[in-house]
Amino acid sequence: QKEVEQNSGPLSVPEGAIASLNCTYSDRVSQSFFWYRQYSGKSPELIMSIYSNGDKEDGRFTAQLNKASQYVSLLIRDSQPSDSATYLCAVTTSGTYKYIFGTGTRLKVLA
Amino acid sequence: KAGVTQTPRYLIKTRGQQVTLSCSPISGHRSVSWYQQTPGQGLQFLFEYFSETQRNKGNFPGRFSGRQFSNSRSEMNVSTLELGDSALYLCASSSEGQGHYGYTFGSGTRLTVV
DSSP, X not given: OOSEEOOOOOEEEETTSOXXXXXXXXXXXXXXXXXXXXXXXXXXXXXEEEOSSEEEEETTEEEEEETTTTEEEEEEXXXXXXXXXXXXXXXXXXXXXXXXXXXXXXXXXXX | OOOOEEEOSEEEEOTTOOEXXXXXXXXXXXXXXXXXXXXXXXXXXEEEEETTEEEEEOSOOTTEEEEEOTTSOEEEEXXXXXXXXXXXXXXXXXXXXXXXXXXXEOOOEEEEEO
């Protein structure tokens, strides 16, 4: 089992819809969770971090964390074609300095 | 505030050669991590340096090595290059040693081995 798993996609959504990206992790003691966006040919860019159960909102982005079920998700409201990118989930475990990335989900927002 | 600077941006090397890549983190960031990114494998962790010490290492052969200088700048070296080393090499810096607050990535070095 991979430590951080994401569906590779592509996930296609129409412009204006909500895009829902999911990530599961295997280490129960994971403590910090991140979402990165990577445009084709560019480097990853941090867009959200979440550390405790529940929702965290930042503009059109909402990160959701459920430690009991070991998943973290990213919702993108009012999706725009400019949101088309690969979204990487990353998980860290305190004290081990391990920072594990998933392989990413490719999102396509159709105009 | 300057971002993470990686040099060079592109490299073409021949099998068997060695290569050194450089990374200058954001000013004040003491943690520098290196990743290899390929289409099939995604982001693979190479190693992390914090205050000139290697704190964590991924599952790469000994041909891959790195170091960090007192000014937090880091270099990564790959010896005896193989075709499979062709990849985008990304450097990431963070202010907290474990990347707890997230990474800032450089633009990467695209290495092609022929």
